[in-house]
Amino acid sequence: MPTDREDRQDLRELVENWALWRDAGDWDRFATVWHPTDGWMSATWFQGPAPEFIAASRAGFERGVEILHFLGGHTADVAEDRAICQTRMTINQRALVDGVLVDVVCTGRFYDFCSREPDGWKIVRRQPIYEKDRLDPVDPAARLELDAELLARFPTGYRHLGYLQTKAGMTVKTGLPGLTGAAVERLYEEGAKWLAGSPTPGSSHLEVAS
Template sequence: MTRRVENVSTSLEDRLALRELVDNWAVWRDAGDWDRFATVWHPTDGWMTATWFQGPAAEFITVSREGFDRGVSILHFLGGHSADVNGDRAIAQTKMTINQRASIDGVDVDVLCTGRFYDFCARYDGEWKIVRRQPIYEKDRLDLVDPSARLALDPELLHRFPAGYRHLAYLQTKAGFSVKSGLPGLTGAAVRRLYDEGAKWLAGSANPGDTE
C-alpha cells in the first residue's frame, strides 16, 4: 500500500511540474521575461514550430524578443491540460488561444486562434523541459477593433491556408511574415502524424519527430 501511494505521488508531482512548465512558457513569453523564458526549453534540443517560425528555441527567443521590442502584439491564454508521462519522457497537451492584434490594409484587427499546444517534454537535470512545441490549430476568427470600420479580405490569400489558422495566416502574411502551410489542425493527416510522433517519443524514440 505504501509503495502504491508513493507511485501516485510521484506521478502527480510530475503532472503538476509539467503544468507549471506550460504556464511559465505563456506568462514569461508574453511578459517579455526572456531570461526566465529560456529556462522552460531543453538547453540543447529545444525546437519551436509556429505559423511564422520553425527553428531552435534559442532563435525563437531572439526573434520573439525583437518582435516584442517592435510592438508586435501576440498573447496566449491557456485552458485545460493533460499529460502522458513515461519515465523521463512526457507529452503535454494544453488548450490555448493565440490572440494577435495588427493592422490589415490600415484597419486594426484582432485574430483569435483556438487550439492546443502539443509539447514533447523530457526531464533534464531533474527538471521538466520542452524539447519540441507543436501547436495544433483548430479554428480561428478575425474581428475589427473598431466595429464601424470596413475591411475587404482577399479570398485567394485567405483560402491559401488551412481553416484552423486561416485568418491568423492572413494577418501574419500581410504583416510581412512567411507563414508555413500544412500545420496540424483538429483532424487530418498532419495531426495524425503528430500523434504518432508523440507515441514514439513516449516509447523512447531518439528524436521528437519533425523538427524541420
C-alpha cells in the first residue's frame, strides 16, 4: 500500500491535473481525474455528472468562454481508500457585461470527495466553497453601472461571478457554500461522514435546482 505521504502527493497531483487539463482543453485527460461512474461536479453554473460537466465545459471552451483556475495551498484528510481534499483556489472569468469587458476574480476553496480506485485516486464529488469576489473593467477608464437588484440575488462569496454569468446567459445556482453559514457546515458534515465510510458523498450534491 502507498504511504500516507505518497497518497497526499497523489491527491495534490490529482487536483492540479484537474485545473491544468480543464483550462487547457485537454478533455481526454481531464476525464481521467473523475470517478468513472459516480463523478459529480457542482459549480455556480452547473450541477451534475462529470461527463456532462466535461461536455458543457468543452462546448463553452470552443465558444470562447474564458474561465481559468489558479491553485494555492492544499491539505488532505485520508482514511484508507477515502479522502477529503481542500485546495485554495481562484476562479477568473473574463466576459462582456453590458458591452464592457470585465474580469471577475472569485477566491475560495475546492472541497473534493475522493476515492482510491484500481488506477489511482479519483474525484467523486467536487464542491467549491466561495469566499469572496470582485469585478473590474479590463479598461480602468471604462464606466459600468451594475444592477443592484440582480447583484443582491447572489451570496457575498460569488456575487459578482453570479452577476457576470447571469449576464452571459448562464443559470446560476444560489445558496452554495461560503466561508461561513449552514451550507458550508453541512458540507463539512458530509465530508466527515465520507471519511467515516458513508456510501455516498452527501445528498446535497444531488440538488440541482437553483
